[in-house]
Amino acid sequence: MTIEITASNVYDLAPADLVQDDRVAGRMYTDPEIFELEMTRIFEHTWIWVAHESELPNPGSFKSTYVGRQPVIVSRDRKGAIHTLVNRCRHRGASLCEKRTGEANGFTCPYHAWSYSLDGKLRGIPYPEGYEGVIDKSELSLKRLRTESYGGMVFATLDEDIEPLEEFLGDVKLWIDRFMKQGGGYPIKVLGTHQFTFGGNWKIQLENTTDGYHFPIVHRSWMASVDAETADMMSFMTDPEAVTHDLGNGHSVAQMVPEHSDLDADDGTEKLQDRFDELIADLRAANLSDSAIRKVVLAMHGTGFNLNLFPNVSMSAAFFRVLRPISVDRTVIEHVAIGPDGPDEVVGPVNRARLRVHEHFQGPFGFGTPDDAEGWDRVQRGAQGAPEMPILVNRGAAREKPSPEGWTTSHVTDETGMRAAYAQWKQMMSDD
Amino acid sequence: MTETLTHTAAPSLTDPRVLRGIELAWREADLLDRKEYEAWNALYAEDGHYVIPIDPDTTDFDNTLNMVYDDARMRGMRVTRMTEGYAIAAVDSATTARTVSRFLPVEVSDAEVVLRASQVLVAYKRGRHDLWAGDVEYRIRLGATAAEDLIVRKVVRLVDSEAAVPAAGFLL
Ligand code: FES
Ligand SMILES: [Fe+2]
Numbered sequence: 001m002t003i004e005i006t007a008s009n010v011y012d013l014a015p016a017d018l019v020q021d022d023r024v025a026g027r028m029y030t031d032p033e034i035f036e037l038e039m040t041r042i043f044e045h046t047w048i049w050v051a052h053e054s055e056l057p058n059p060g061s062f063k064s065t066y067v068g069r070q071p072v073i074v075s076r077d078r079k080g081a082i083h084t085l086v087n088r089c090r091h092r093g094a095s096l097c098e099k100r101t102g103e104a105n106g107f108t109c110p111y112h113a114w115s116y117s118l119d120g121k122l123r124g125i126p127y128p129e130g131y132e133g134v135i136d137k138s139e140l141s142l143k144r145l146r147t148e149s150y151g152g153m154v155f156a157t158l159d160e161d162i163e164p165l166e167e168f169l170g171d172v173k174l175w176i177d178r179f180m181k182q183g184g185g186y187p188i189k190v191l192g193t194h195q196f197t198f199g200g201n202w203k204i205q206l207e208n209t210t211d212g213y214h215f216p217i218v219h220r221s222w223m224a225s226v227d228a229e230t231a232d233m234m235s236f237m238t239d240p241e242a243v244t245h246d247l248g249n250g251h252s253v254a255q256m257v258p259e260h261s262d263l264d265a266d267d268g269t270e271k272l273q274d275r276f277d278e279l280i281a282d283l284r285a286a287n288l289s290d291s292a293i294r295k296v297v298l299a300m301h302g303t304g305f306n307l308n309l310f311p312n313v314s315m316s317a318a319f320f321r322v323l324r325p326i327s328v329d330r331t332v333i334e335h336v337a338i339g340p341d342g343p344d345e346v347v348g349p350v351n352r353a354r355l356r357v358h359e360h361f362q363g364p365f366g367f368g369t370p371d372d373a374e375g376w377d378r379v380q381r382g383a384q385g386a387p388e389m390p391i392l393v394n395r396g397a398a399r400e401k402p403s404p405e406g407w408t409t410s411h412v413t414d415e416t417g418m419r420a421a422y423a424q425w426k427q428m429m430s431d432d
Numbered sequence: 433m434t435e436t437l438t439h440t441a442a443p444s445l446t447d448p449r450v451l452r453g454i455e456l457a458w459r460e461a462d463l464l465d466r467k468e469y470e471a472w473n474a475l476y477a478e479d480g481h482y483v484i485p486i487d488p489d490t491t492d493f494d495n496t497l498n499m500v501y502d503d504a505r506m507r508g509m510r511v512t513r514m515t516e517g518y519a520i521a522a523v524d525s526a527t528t529a530r531t532v533s534r535f536l537p538v539e540v541s542d543a544e545v546v547l548r549a550s551q552v553l554v555a556y557k558r559g560r561h562d563l564w565a566g567d568v569e570y571r572i573r574l575g576a577t578a579a580e581d582l583i584v585r586k587v588v589r590l591v592d593s594e595a596a597v598p599a600a601g602f603l604l
Contacts, residue, residue, distance in 0.1 A: 100594060192486060192497025195596035199560070221519035225509040332596040337497050348495070355497050364599045365484060365500045367513055370521035373599035381558070 007388040016430035019422045022394035026383040029201035029391075034429075035328035042311055042428050043068025047148070047155040047168050049313035049322060050074050050084055054152065054189035054341060060103045060118060066324055067145065067156055073097050073107065074147075074154065077118040084156035085120040086143035096142075107142075120144050151176040152188060153313075171247045171407065175307045179315045181263040182303050184296035184350075186340035191351055194335040194363035198373040200380035202311075202325035203425075205333060208372060209306050209314035209321055210244060210254045210417025212236060213395060218375050222367040226360070229273045233257055233301065236412055244416045245407035250310025250424025252417030256317070257304030263295070272297050282349035296340065296350050300357065308417055310424050319358060329380055335362040335369065393418040443537035450537045453545035453572045456581050461532045461551075464603050467525070469511040472603075477573055477582040478504050484588045484604055499593070500603075514603070525601030526557035532568065544584070545572045551588065553604065562598050566590040 003017050005025050015034050018025035028034060048067045055063050056076040063074045064087055071087040087095050089109040096107040106123060108115040115124040120142035125131060145156040148165035150173060155165050166173065180188055216223065216237055223231050236242035236256045244254040255261050276297050283293045302318025314321040320336040337358040339351035361368035396414025403409040410416040443450055456475065463472040483493055484500040493501050502510060514522045530553035539546040553564040571585040588604045
């Protein structure tokens, strides 16, 4: 039964009751208690994206990041296995690693110099006499999270009992495979990361990665600055082929440029964009064949979709968008630039061009991101008013149909992906 | 002896060429606080670059991800973006007040002045003050008169360039 949300009951309802099929309560963006519950019920009980494998290229490579609010180190050990370790010393709790990325033989605590190996085992304790008969080193490894990967995407979870990653991803796997084709025959590597904050709840960003509707409005400034071919490519508002699928478990895929959804399905008719003429000349000079050049250049804008994984990462056209909740009204976003990994004479020019495309839209001074952030700030501010009034996520609710694969599908400007994410939220936040 | 006069090893702040550089840096700062972006862009040489890197040490901006890496073409588009009224972040941007100081002449010749400075900027928007601090390097090409001096390169290295900064509707 759906309970009607009113001014007098909105603060009494259980969190799960705040999500209805086509609307959610504004309180979900503003209530610190709901935020606390989300950090445990969601972020400690599902698969959280922590790294791309290319960020850990060698034995000893590490990256520090977060799972929800818990600081973690993602490391690659001598045998090549990837571990996710809570970044907290077993002695009296100091953080072990404050570098974002790097190479190390292990982690030594700065406080009393307990040292840990790359897989989190406690290796050394200075002046160990005081611990004789007191502790057993083998019981004082760093807290280790379950860590699993698919297609180079590394996820970790604090929950020992949830389903394996591949089961959680389900039909998403096919789309991850497609996404990775933008290497144009080469594997994908991380090229750099923009980080910025906005003054709003994390779910505002979760919605945005599947919000085709805002694009021509919020990104009018970016659209006006790009060449006609790129602007035309992003003109999906009335393209009936541009659709969003609900892929289950809160995941969805929004196909803005459906002709680029599978970059291998190239019939040779699409003209390469003029803006890449110089790049094409560079690649010819590097003796790359015409067909190899075509593959790489067609993928310059990434794949034609945003693949939105619940709850913290979107594989968004040509980059990863990662969200990190800080508090009920503050969120950090990372925009991770990616490109092919191969011989420098080929990937050098490609990745320089990809970096410039990325900088043009993304990051704190891009032509797109600051406008998104302004929109999200405004949602947070506006949502303080009339808390009983729902946030509407009903666009396209009457034109959803199952795709041949069985995915609930509607136009890419519809809010099908948001409804998918909120259904998962509701399930994870319910008391039973 | 003219050699040592035109290319001093330890240039002084009172060198008139250095003063011209400082004046230009301050003129630029004023234009940016007043959001006079057309006039701001006119201070840059056609081959000039305006850069806000992420990597605190890099000088290879081509091969790294930057927050801003603008040549004349990108700068021109940026001015359009900031002024044409489509960009909601620029329309409702923070009010800024910046101080550029601690100037240090790095290289001085009759053709070019390179200065290092620090910049502290406070951006105010909707009840919140954000602090943007960093080092700035200016490479200034001296013209026949001070009015013809142009910025060839400005690199803003934020103290927190590798951390999360707010998304901005103004320029540093
Ligand atoms: S807190 Fe780490 S060694 Fe003491
Ligand atoms: Fe957007």
